[in-house]
Amino acid sequence: MTMKLYFSPGACSFVPHSLLESAGVAFEPVMVKLHKGEQNEAPFRAVNPRGQVPVLVDGEQTITQIVAIVQYLDARYPQQGFLPQDLLARTRVLETLAWMNNTVHPTFTHVFMPYKFAGTPEAQAELKTFNAKAYAGLLADLEQLAKQAAEKGQAFLGGDRFGPLDAYALTLLRWGGFAQIDPTGFTALWAHVQKVAQLPGVAKAIERERLQLNLYKP
Numbered sequence: 001m002t003m004k005l006y007f008s009p010g011a012c013s014f015v016p017h018s019l020l021e022s023a024g025v026a027f028e029p030v031m032v033k034l035h036k037g038e039q040n041e042a043p044f045r046a047v048n049p050r051g052q053v054p055v056l057v058d059g060e061q062t063i064t065q066i067v068a069i070v071q072y073l074d075a076r077y078p079q080q081g082f083l084p085q086d087l088l089a090r091t092r093v094l095e096t097l098a099w100m101n102n103t104v105h106p107t108f109t110h111v112f113m114p115y116k117f118a119g120t121p122e123a124q125a126e127l128k129t130f131n132a133k134a135y136a137g138l139l140a141d142l143e144q145l146a147k148q149a150a151e152k153g154q155a156f157l158g159g160d161r162f163g164p165l166d167a168y169a170l171t172l173l174r175w176g177g178f179a180q181i182d183p184t185g186f187t188a189l190w191a192h193v194q195k196v197a198q199l200p201g202v203a204k205a206i207e208r209e210r211l212q213l214n215l216y217k218p
């Protein structure tokens with residue numbers, strides 16, 4: 001049975017979307033329009049009661065959470081080397097992936113969906129401003145990771161193969177534009193993201209999602 005990936009254009013589901021395209025496997029992409037609130041409607045809630053993308057459905061199994069989906073895809077398509085084989089290198093990639101997912105990403109969610117975290121317009125405005133600043137700091141940390149990889153002559157953030165860190169970095173840097181952060185200010189990261197965007201699998205996911213990399217409007 002063909003796998004299904006529930007995704008939303010520009011959302012964090014870009015991570016498994018670009019991994020699946022890179023693996024060159026047949027899957028059915030199912031678009032969920034978050035801006036129309038489809039994640040809260042019955043058909044999608046029946047798939048994921050938590051109302052979030054990404055969701056990977058493989059036969060009888062429904063898998064959510066990027067960190068879990070990435071490990072599943074890595075095990076299913078070992079030839080892709082999405083995660084390094086070496087124990088320590090793999091642990092380091094998972095460490096950074098978890099940080100992206102549990103720290104960088106939710107900081108942006110406070111900017112993009114402040115109504116999830118505070119009730120009044122004043123509190124939401126404060127959350128937006130405060131977290132946009134914090135987000136710029138976290139992108140600066142990500143810039144350091146891209147710089148270190150480049151200095152080591154490492155082609156990708158997790159090693160010598162394209163993987164989840166590269167796809168997540170692209171997504172997180174792109175989101176910066178919504179927070180009034182100029183991506184080109186992060187020189188190493190911007191160069192890396194542009195390079196990653198040209199990989200055939202990543203380019204396919206970008207095309208399906210119709211993504212523009214630089215959303216910053218001065």
Ligand SMILES: N[C@@H](CCC(=O)N[C@@H](CS)C(=O)NCC(=O)O)C(=O)O
Binds near residue numbers: 011013054064
């Ligand atoms: N920790 C979750 C985060 C998922 C998440 O935040 N998804 C967002 C899109 S980037 C979403 O579906 N938001 C819709 C909503 O919360 O209403 C994961 O790794 O899958």
